[in-house]
Amino acid sequence: MSRFTTSPSLSVVIPLYQEIDNVEPLVTRVQEGLAHYSGAWELICVDDGSRDGTGEQLCAQIARVGEHMRVIRLRRNFGQTAAMQAGFDAARGELIATLDGDLQNDPAEIPRLVDELLARDLDLLQGWRQQRQDGLLLRKIPSRFANALIGKVTGLALHDYGCSLKIYRAIVIKEVRLLGEMHRFIPVWMAGVTAPQRIGESVVAHQARQFGVSKYGISRTFRVLLDLLAAFFFLRFGARPGHFFGMIGLSFGGIGAVLMGHLLLVKFALGEDIGHRPLLLIAILLLLAAAQFLTTGVLAELLTRTFYASSDHSHHRIRWQSDPAAAGWMTNHPNVL
Incomplete structure (x- = not known):
């Protein structure tokens, strides 16, 4: 039973x-x-x-x-x-x-x-x-x-x-x-x-x-x-896609910046030629990928905010809330609309 x-x-x-x-x-x-x-x-x-x-x-x-x-x-x-x-x-x-x-x-x-x-x-x-x-x-x-x-x-x-x-x-x-x-x-x-x-x-x-x-x-x-x-x-x-793409973009950008800094040091401090080094191409590709991921994150944030603003959807969910009328808030605060 x-x-x-x-x-x-x-x-x-x-x-x-x-x-x-x-x-x-x-x-x-x-x-x-x-x-x-x-x-x-x-x-x-x-x-x-x-x-x-x-x-x-x-x-x-x-x-x-x-x-x-x-x-x-x-x-x-x-x-x-x-x-x-x-x-x-x-x-x-x-x-x-x-x-x-x-x-x-x-x-x-x-x-x-x-x-x-x-x-x-x-x-x-x-x-x-x-x-x-x-x-x-x-x-x-x-x-x-x-x-x-x-x-x-x-x-x-x-x-x-x-x-x-x-x-x-x-x-x-x-x-x-x-x-x-x-x-x-x-x-x-x-x-x-x-x-x-x-x-x-x-x-x-x-x-x-x-x-x-x-x-x-x-x-x-x-x-x-x-x-x-x-x-x-x-x-x-789901509500902050810019963080997802941004973390990837910043990671790629950080690695690319370190590699590019190393190559600049080799170029100007040691006087070596870096034009034919594969590391230069890798650094450039990482920086370009970083820019693409960061841009994608910004666009994703705009789309997400537009979605929530133009619909009845909200990221938060209310399980339960008390009834203001039952609590007598108008009686206690008559000047509050």
């Missing part, structure tokens, strides 16, 4: 691609897992342009289970990130749970994770597949390497970034717009709008895939490295 008498409303978002054999057992297990959930809940299945009949099978399940199940069908295969964003946009619950459509995570664990997120006062609770039922070479080793690298670069230490079983506070995750292949680093992007200590993890069960084939391969490891670079940049320098 839930330790909370009335749980928050919940939206379960599941992206699917070419998973026709998993549709009916997946919907059945979600129904069974949330049968005793004490709050209102809905199931949102997003068909990411499947061509094997997954979308039609999903629509057929609505008549079987009821209208609390909703289906979103994308016009073509846009990728898992776009499918998840479509589900987040459609979600109406105070909390959002996500999992893959391959049945490797158990939907029955969702109520327990909801209780844990509320008890620990988190904005995101990430599943941790401590006993993974995947291939060692293609899945486990690349995943462990990626998890360690992500934690080292971002400073957000989690054991399993790739687990799709997550519980979010809707008001927080909806401040993050998912683009490209950002679904791999959702905890990292979440750390940009909430404190890292409000992101936790919990051990969850993991089962071997029974139907269909995995959509992941060893090539994903290389894409993760590129995505990690983008995540690191936006997390650390």
